[in-house]
Amino acid sequence: MQVQKAKHVEALTSNYAVAYAVKAADVDVIAVYPITPQTTIVEKLSEFVANGELNAELIHAESEHSALSAVVGAAATGARVFTATSSQGLELAHEVLHIASGMRLPIVMAVPTRAVSAPISIHNDYGDVMNARDTGWVILIAASAQEVYDTVIQAYRLAESVYLPVIVTYDGFLMSHTVEPVELNEEEEVRKFLPRVVRPYTLNPKRPVTMGPLASPDWYYEFKYQQVLALREAYKIAKEVDAEYGRRFGRSYGVLETYRMEDADYAIVTYGGAAFGNAKAAADMASERGIVAGVVRVRLYRPFPTADILKALAGVKAFAVLDRAIMFGSPAEGPLYKDIATAMFMNGVDKPALNVIHGIGQRTMYVEDMYKIYTMLRDQPRKEVIFMGVRI
Numbered sequence: 001m002q003v004q005k006a007k008h009v010e011a012l013t014s015n016y017a018v019a020y021a022v023k024a025a026d027v028d029v030i031a032v033y034p035i036t037p038q039t040t041i042v043e044k045l046s047e048f049v050a051n052g053e054l055n056a057e058l059i060h061a062e063s064e065h066s067a068l069s070a071v072v073g074a075a076a077t078g079a080r081v082f083t084a085t086s087s088q089g090l091e092l093a094h095e096v097l098h099i100a101s102g103m104r105l106p107i108v109m110a111v112p113t114r115a116v117s118a119p120i121s122i123h124n125d126y127g128d129v130m131n132a133r134d135t136g137w138v139i140l141i142a143a144s145a146q147e148v149y150d151t152v153i154q155a156y157r158l159a160e161s162v163y164l165p166v167i168v169t170y171d172g173f174l175m176s177h178t179v180e181p182v183e184l185n186e187e188e189e190v191r192k193f194l195p196r197v198v199r200p201y202t203l204n205p206k207r208p209v210t211m212g213p214l215a216s217p218d219w220y221y222e223f224k225y226q227q228v229l230a231l232r233e234a235y236k237i238a239k240e241v242d243a244e245y246g247r248r249f250g251r252s253y254g255v256l257e258t259y260r261m262e263d264a265d266y267a268i269v270t271y272g273g274a275a276f277g278n279a280k281a282a283a284d285m286a287s288e289r290g291i292v293a294g295v296v297r298v299r300l301y302r303p304f305p306t307a308d309i310l311k312a313l314a315g316v317k318a319f320a321v322l323d324r325a326i327m328f329g330s331p332a333e334g335p336l337y338k339d340i341a342t343a344m345f346m347n348g349v350d351k352p353a354l355n356v357i358h359g360i361g362q363r364t365m366y367v368e369d370m371y372k373i374y375t376m377l378r379d380q381p382r383k384e385v386i387f388m389g390v391r392i
Helices: 014-024 039-050 064-076 087-092 094-102 145-162 187-193 220-249 273-288 306-312 335-346 367-379
Strands: 008-012 029-032 057-060 081-084 108-113 138-141 166-171 180-184 256-259 266-270 293-298 300-302 318-323 353-357 384-387
Touching: 008 014, 014 039, 014 108, 014 145, 014 166, 014 180, 014 187, 029 039, 029 064, 039 057, 039 081, 057 064, 064 081, 064 087, 064 094, 087 094, 094 220, 108 145, 138 145, 138 220, 145 166, 145 180, 145 187, 145 220, 166 273, 187 220, 220 300, 256 273, 256 306, 266 273, 266 335, 266 367, 273 293, 273 367, 293 306, 306 335, 318 335, 318 367, 335 353, 353 367
Parallel strands: 029 057, 029 081, 081 108, 108 166, 138 166, 266 293, 266 318, 318 353, 353 384
Antiparallel strands: 008 180, 138 300, 256 293
């Protein structure tokens, strides 16, 4: 009889969960520059390297732009790499986001989200990562420390399968600095899940190539279209990687997570940990009070999971999208709402749908706020943008 190994569970913040996942992935190069609330990720990784627990080159860069540039160079040689940033750091590195995806480099970057200046805020919303949504990176949004750990590991398999960089993002402070139990995998098993892939084109003095050169109008368009096709392929591969991870380690998440959606009349669609947790509690409250309510959490944000969203919302009478970022000047100021509205329009679906903006700068979101959204969907279904929780 085979004896099952005892589970190894640690009390970790989501930031530390990232560090443990990166260590398990056996990365070669880490480029670091500290910025709140990301700093403890690279502090823990520095500790792992200093203690000899992780055999990696740790590059102390002078800015986030340089940190991402360093892993671009390392990834171009075939190394497995990691970096992390937040907020203004992600904005400073924005130029390099396009370079990393355009060069088809399998970089993994963690982004515990933080509001963007000005005015200065060290608190949470998703304005920073939403500014990166159209840069050609795969974006996965986690909702617990356990999921953060699992998703970082999955991200390496996904990135190295489709030759695209991946952002793993989650709530800054609300998750990055909150301790939860996390089940850690055996590192040997993680490395079997992440076999080293020999990429066909890397910087190698024995076989010289040029990477990222000037592209004339004759070819630039074709390079960009290849990124389009790669992201479309990433939709399928993300599902396959998640399913295989579930078979090996007993945890999988899908591209969406649903709650009480089997017969829901009204739904809230959102992302991240804090909003999803409160929305689930509000769905319970609404159901106890006679409103058949459910929740949909988007985990894979880029490429956008259109087919899964349409399926999840097919049976509802009306829904609300709870966004924690603002697209200033857009007809619908919420980025997730705009994506869902576009997906529905292009597929001939028309439903009442509220775009609710909340949690900006970590404004407290109450369960009662979420419950109120359900009552609005029931009592007066319509299409409208609502800034909830703001003083007017």
